[in-house]
Amino acid sequence: MAAFLQYALSFPTFIFGMLLLSMLLYWVIAIFGLVDHHTIDHWALFDGSHHAHGPEDSIGALAGLLLKVGLGGVPLTVILTVLFLLSWLISYTLAHAVPMPQGWTLLNIATGTGLFAAAAVLGFIATVIVLRPLRKVIAMVAPPEEAKIVLGRSGLVRSAIVNASQGYGSVEDGGGGLNVQMRSFDRELARGTEVVLIEHMKEHNAWRVVSKAEFDGTELPPR
Numbered sequence: 001m002a003a004f005l006q007y008a009l010s011f012p013t014f015i016f017g018m019l020l021l022s023m024l025l026y027w028v029i030a031i032f033g034l035v036d037h038h039t040i041d042h043w044a045l046f047d048g049s050h051h052a053h054g055p056e057d058s059i060g061a062l063a064g065l066l067l068k069v070g071l072g073g074v075p076l077t078v079i080l081t082v083l084f085l086l087s088w089l090i091s092y093t094l095a096h097a098v099p100m101p102q103g104w105t106l107l108n109i110a111t112g113t114g115l116f117a118a119a120a121v122l123g124f125i126a127t128v129i130v131l132r133p134l135r136k137v138i139a140m141v142a143p144p145e146e147a148k149i150v151l152g153r154s155g156l157v158r159s160a161i162v163n164a165s166q167g168y169g170s171v172e173d174g175g176g177g178l179n180v181q182m183r184s185f186d187r188e189l190a191r192g193t194e195v196v197l198i199e200h201m202k203e204h205n206a207w208r209v210v211s212k213a214e215f216d217g218t219e220l221p222p223r
Contacts, residue, residue, distance in 0.1 A: 011108070012116035013095050016088035016123075023081045030077075067168055067181060070132045082131060087123030094119060153197045154212060157182065162189040162209065169195065169209075181206035 008017060066072050071079060094115050155171035162182045171178045183206045196215040199208035213219035
């Protein structure tokens, strides 16, 4: 027991332990109805603004990363809980395998920082592997988020660019908002461009979009 506490409370394992405890506390509060369990998802993945700089850039990047690794549609609360748990387990294991200098010396901090980075990266990879099949389960028990979207909804490009092969953005759905894959075949749309959804391409799990200016007729389509 003493050995377990020694490694669990050592740097950097205790950081993942505190993060995991925070998420477990959040789940307990959500179970008692004191907070909506989707609160973190709405706060972190969609802020409702139409500005593409500062914190919103990071928010869009996070949403895009989850889409790219196949975790789009999985609640962020679930992702964070599994990520912190697996990272804690990996960090605890690495603490056993890698000798750590005693005390808060520069060498100790450098070694701990390296272990933290390694545990975080390996934990994220493990989280993707574990949760990717969960998307299919969610699709079986609940309608996909895209079903909430109708043609003509407006949105905002969040990725660096939207073209015929890549890109994503946020879409107003009358609630907290959704992050979806977008495609533009006529022209490239830069980050921050207001767009309108005009077609759902099921085979690509994406939406074809045009700029809102073009949709409103204030901008001529490319020839």
